[in-house]
Amino acid sequence: MAVSLPSLDEIKQAQELVYSVMPPTPQFDWPLLCNRLETEVWVKHENHTPIGAFKARTAIVYAAELFKNGNHIKGFIAATRGNHGQSVALAAQRFKVPCTVVVPHGNSKAKNAAMRAQGATLIEFGNDFQEAREHAIALAEEQELHIVPAYHYNIVKGVATYWLEFFSAVPQLDVIYVPVGQGSGISSACAVRSGLNAKTKIIGVVSEGAPAYALSFAARRKIEAPVTTKIADGMACRIPDDEPLENMLSNVDHMVCVSDEEVRQAMKIYFTDTHNVVEGAGAAALAAALKEKFTLKGKCVGVVASGGNVDHETFARILLD
Numbered sequence: 001m002a003v004s005l006p007s008l009d010e011i012k013q014a015q016e017l018v019y020s021v022m023p024p025t026p027q028f029d030w031p032l033l034c035n036r037l038e039t040e041v042w043v044k045h046e047n048h049t050p051i052g053a054f055k056a057r058t059a060i061v062y063a064a065e066l067f068k069n070g071n072h073i074k075g076f077i078a079a080t081r082g083n084h085g086q087s088v089a090l091a092a093q094r095f096k097v098p099c100t101v102v103v104p105h106g107n108s109k110a111k112n113a114a115m116r117a118q119g120a121t122l123i124e125f126g127n128d129f130q131e132a133r134e135h136a137i138a139l140a141e142e143q144e145l146h147i148v149p150a151y152h153y154n155i156v157k158g159v160a161t162y163w164l165e166f167f168s169a170v171p172q173l174d175v176i177y178v179p180v181g182q183g184s185g186i187s188s189a190c191a192v193r194s195g196l197n198a199k200t201k202i203i204g205v206v207s208e209g210a211p212a213y214a215l216s217f218a219a220r221r222k223i224e225a226p227v228t229t230k231i232a233d234g235m236a237c238r239i240p241d242d243e244p245l246e247n248m249l250s251n252v253d254h255m256v257c258v259s260d261e262e263v264r265q266a267m268k269i270y271f272t273d274t275h276n277v278v279e280g281a282g283a284a285a286l287a288a289a290l291k292e293k294f295t296l297k298g299k300c301v302g303v304v305a306s307g308g309n310v311d312h313e314t315f316a317r318i319l320l321d
Contacts, residue, residue, distance in 0.1 A: 004153070005156065005187065005190060005191035005194060005247065006153065006156055006157045006160055006188075006191050007191075007195060008164070008192070008195035008196070010157055011157055011160040011161060011164050011191065011192065011195070012164070013157075014057075014061045014157040014158055014160065014161050015161045015164065017060055017061050017064050017158075018056075018057045018060060018061065018158060018161045020060075021050060021056065021060055021090065021094065022049050022050050022056055022057075024165050025044065025045050025046055025048045025049060025162060025165065026045050026048065027042050027043060027044045027045065027165075027166055027169050027170060027302075028042065028043055028045070028274070029041060029042050029043075030043060030273055030274045032272075032273035032274070033269070033273045033274060033286075036269065036273060036290075037289060037290065037293055037296060037301065038293065038296075038297060039296050039297055039298060039299055039300075039301060040299070040300045040301065041289065041301045041302075041303065042166075042170050042173070042300070042301070042302050042303070043274065043276075043286075043303055043304075043305050044162060044165075044166045044302065044303070044304045044305065045276065045305050046162055046282070046304055046305060046306045046307065047276060047277065047278055047279075047282060047305045047306070047307055047308030048308075050090065051083065051086040051087060051090060051114065051118075051309075052083075052086075052114075052307060052308045052309045053082075053083035053086070053087075053234075053279075053282070053306060053307030053308070053309055054083075054159060054162055054185065054304070054306045054307065055083040055084050055086065055087035055159075055307075056086075056087055056090060057087075057158040057159055057161050057162060058084070058087045058155045058158040058159055058184065059076075059078075059084075059087040059088045059090065059091035059092075059148055059155070059158075060087070060090065060091045060094060060158065061154050061155070061157050061158035062091070062148060062152060062154040062155050062158065063076075063091040063092075063094065063095050063148075065154045066146070067095055071095065071096075071097070073095075073097050073146045074097070074098075074143075074144050074145060074146070075092075075097050075098035075099065075100065075143075075145045075146070076088050076091070076092045076097055076098070076099045076100070076145065076146055076147075076148050077099075077100040077101070077102070077136050077139055077140050077143075077145040077146070077147050077148070078099075078100075078101055078102070078136060078147065078148045078149075078150075079101075079102045079103075079129065079132040079133035079135070079136035079137075079150075080101055080102070080103060080115075080129075080132075080150070081103065081104070081107060081108070081111070081129055081233040081234055081236055082103070082107065082108050082111025082112070082114070082115070082233070082234070082309055083111070083234060083307050083309060084148075084150050085101035085103065085111070085115045085120060086111070086114055086115055086118060086309075088101065088120070088148045089101065089115055089118035089119055089120040090118060091148075092119065092120070093118060093119055098121070099118075099119060099120045099121065100120065100121045100122075100123060100136075100139065100143075100145060101115050101120045101121070101122050101123070102123045102124075102125050102126075102132045102133075102135050102136040102139070103115075103122065103123070103124055103125075103132055104124070104125065104126045104127055104128050104129060104131060104132045105124050105125070105126065105127060106127075107124065107233070108233060108309065108310070108311050109311055110309055110310065110311045110312070111309050114309065123135075123139075128227050128236060128238060129227070129236050129237065129238065130227075130238040130239060150181070150182040150184065151182045151183050151184050151187075151241050151243065151244055152184075155184050156184050156187050156188045156191060157188075159184045159185055159187075159188035160188035160189075160191050160192050162188075162304070163188050163189050163191075163192035163193075164192050166302060166304075167192055167193070167196055167198060167200070170300070170302060171198075172300045173198070173200045173300050173301075173302045174199075174200060174201065174299040174300045174301065175200060175201040175202075175203060175296065175299055175300075175301055175302070176189060176200055176201070176202055176203065176285075176301075176302040176303070176304075177203050177205050177256070177285035177286070177288045177289050177301070177302070177303050177304075178202060178203065178204055178205060178285060178304065179205045179206075179232075179234070179235055179281050179282070179284040179285050179304070179306055180204045180205060180206050180213045180235060180237070180244075180248075180255075181234050181235045181236070181237055181281060182237055182241060182244065183213070183240070183241055183243070183244020183245070183247070183248070184244070185304070185306065186202065186204050186244065186247070186248060186252065187243070187244045187247040187248075189202055190202060190247050190248075190250075190251035190252070193251070194251070200302075201253045202251055202252050202253060203252065203253055203254055203255070203256060203288065203292075204217065204248060204252050204254075204255045204256070205235075205255070205256050205257075205258060205284045205285050205287070205288040206235060206237075206255060206256075206257055206258075206284075207229040207232040207235045207236075207257070207258060207259075207260070207263070207281075207284065208229070208257045208258065208259045208260070209227060209228040209229030209230070209232065209236075209259075209260060210225070210227045210228075210229050210232065210235050210236050210237055210238070211225050211257055212224060212225040212237050212238060212239060212240050213237060213240050213244075213245065213248070213255065214255040214256075214257050216240045216245050217245070217248055217249065217252065217255045218255070220249060222239070222240050222242065222245060223240070224238060224239045225238065226238065229260055229280070230260055231260045231263050231264055231267075231280035231314070232258075232260065232263050232280035232281045232284055233280060233281065234279065234280065234281025234282070234306070234307060235280075235281045235284060256288040256291060256292065258284055258287040258288050258291060260280075262287040262290070262291060263280050263283055263284055263287050264280075264318050264321070265287070265290075266278075266283035266284070266286040266287035266290060267279070267280065267283040267310070267315070267318050268318055268319060268321070269283075269286065269290075270283055270286065270305065271319060276305060276308065277308045277310065277315060278305045278307070278308050278310075279307045279308055279309050279310040280310065281306060281307060282304075282305050282306040282307040282308060283305070285303040285304050285305075285306070286303045286305070289301055289303055
């Protein structure tokens with residue numbers, strides 16, 4: 001099926017909305033990280049947003065489009081493992097509507113607390129994201145709430161604002177590694193690269209414990225796969241969405257699967273080499289670059305630290321290992 005991606009003009013318009021709630025995030029070429037990978041490596045710090053993740057850019061753009069014709073929404077509802085829910089709560093505050101968030105049982109305590117602090121009503125349901133998502137859909141119909149999806153054209157516009165910042169700041173990027181959860185991050189990277197007519201190679205990253213998109217990419221059709229990752233909850237997708245998969249098939253060079261142990265090591269490396277706290281999914285891109293280190297010599301590499309929301313007990317254990 002044919003899918004469309006936002007234009008550069010649309011992304012620039014989205015930047016005006018995003019910058020009403022946050023400034024652009026920095027990107028740095030940390031010397032210790034460059035030494036470790038033996039090449040030029042730039043980190044886009046999406047862990048430096050008002051919610052500690054790139055999703056701060058998303059629901060604000062989605063909601064603005066929704067409310068163009070007036071406030072007719074009774075309330076927002078979303079399913080999440082944390083960062084999407086924080087984004088929806090942030091947008092709900094801005095547009096003064098109630099917000100309900102559905103998370104699976106066993107979700108991050110820190111992310112749950114952050115969503116409650118932003119005014120969201122939190123509901124725990126199901127054993128994984130997909131079950132929480134299905135419950136949110138049922139509640140939306142029952143209570144006449146507007147469900148804010150994790151993937152949507154207007155969500156992609158918001159995410160793309162960080163890729164436009166990154167490509168503009170580091171135009172020499174030869175290759176970028178992009179973590180894949182529901183697909184907004186990698187679709188937005190495709191949109192910006194296409195809009196700029198850049199030659200940068202896009203590489204998708206999934207968890208070995210959530211391989212649905214990698215399996216689907218290889219088979220060129222949607223494949224469901226169980227989620228077993230214990231650390232990369234932001235990538236815990238069991239069923240791929242059609243549009244991001246089509247975008248990936250048309251634009252992505254290849255996919256890399258990283259183990260939970262490789263992700264933990266990348267989280268530790270971020271702290272030792274840059275003194276940044278990065279959550280599991282946020283460290284996946286670096287984990288993949290480290291895995292493919294010997295193919296990267298002489299190249300300018302971009303990785304996104306897509307979030308920093310990790311429970312302190314989890315992070316303490318990783319640093320001590």
